[in-house]
Amino acid sequence: MTQEKILEINALKTQFKTKKGIAKVVDGIDLTVYKGETLGIVGESGCGKSMTSLSILKLIPEPGEIVEGSITLNGENLIKKTEKEMREVRGNHISMIFQEPMTSLNPVISIGEQIAETIRQHQGLGKKEANKRAIEMLELVGIPSPERRAKQEPFQLSGGMRQRVMIAMSMACNPEVLIADEPTTALDVTVQSQILKLMKNLQEKLNMGIIFITHDLGVVAETCDNVAVMYAGEIIEQSTTEELFKDPKHPYTKGLLNSLPKIYENQDKLVAMKGNIPSPNVEHKGCKFADRCPIAQPECLESRPSLLSYENGEYQVRCFVYEKEHSRKEESYG
Ligand SMILES: Nc1ncnc2c1ncn2[C@@H]1O[C@H](COP(=O)(O)OP(=O)(O)O)[C@@H](O)[C@H]1O
């Protein structure tokens, strides 16, 4: 099966001008999303996952701005689009769900009305039709007694039910791409697992491309076809999920995998390895990970490694040490 590209991001850079200088929160990112597939973006808190997703929708808060790169949806560059055109993109082509549904739901309007309103705006349906479709959507996302639930306000629902409502809303326009930014982080493990299954089901039905953002490698294993590992605004490794778990290449990825808990617990978080992500304000001459890296060489402090492709593009790694190791292997086989 040939994969069909739906969204392509090239050399994307997003920056904030701050009192402490320029914060490079997204620092030259390349990503490709295919129809019917899930691309995971994984990395510690603060590495730029949310800024990447907000950049794709051009929802970066002031004074942040995209300073470079392209975002191509169905062959059209979103960077060139006006705010009005972007609203159309957000309504009909790319949807987003966030970690905390309470902040995106209106607390005093029934969930049925909120979904119906979204449907009316984006599909131009009449009130009655939209209400009917809203109830169908609630049913689709597995909310029991959808007619009764539609009349309830968000606070009357559990966290898991609210996240289902958010999914229903984001699906209402049949998006081609769904960006899910830590959609299950606030939920307990059982509910999390149900929500992930639900998203998979909807993806199969609608052939959506999904960008799934998480700090949790366990969730990546369960959910994603491909995965990009982010560190300090950059991608440091990218491959299929299978390859990443079988044979991680970058020392940061190895560190993340080593910190995975063997048994799941409710609050499982990445047990961060020694040190912290550098602030996006800091200028780096060398590799951004060098000061935490257990195998850093002098050259790693001298210049920035690029994200290189290996094995005909099967995976990508941004690491001098890996690059050398790989070429040594090639020579000894060659
Ligand atoms: N409004 C802002 N101004 C300046 N820096 C910001 C702003 N919002 C976020 N950042 C910085 O951008 C970086 C990436 O943040 P974010 O994308 O939210 O990380 P993640 O989602 O991976 O936890 C962080 O260093 C954060 O402090």
Ligand SMILES: [Mg+2]
């Ligand atoms: Mg985030």
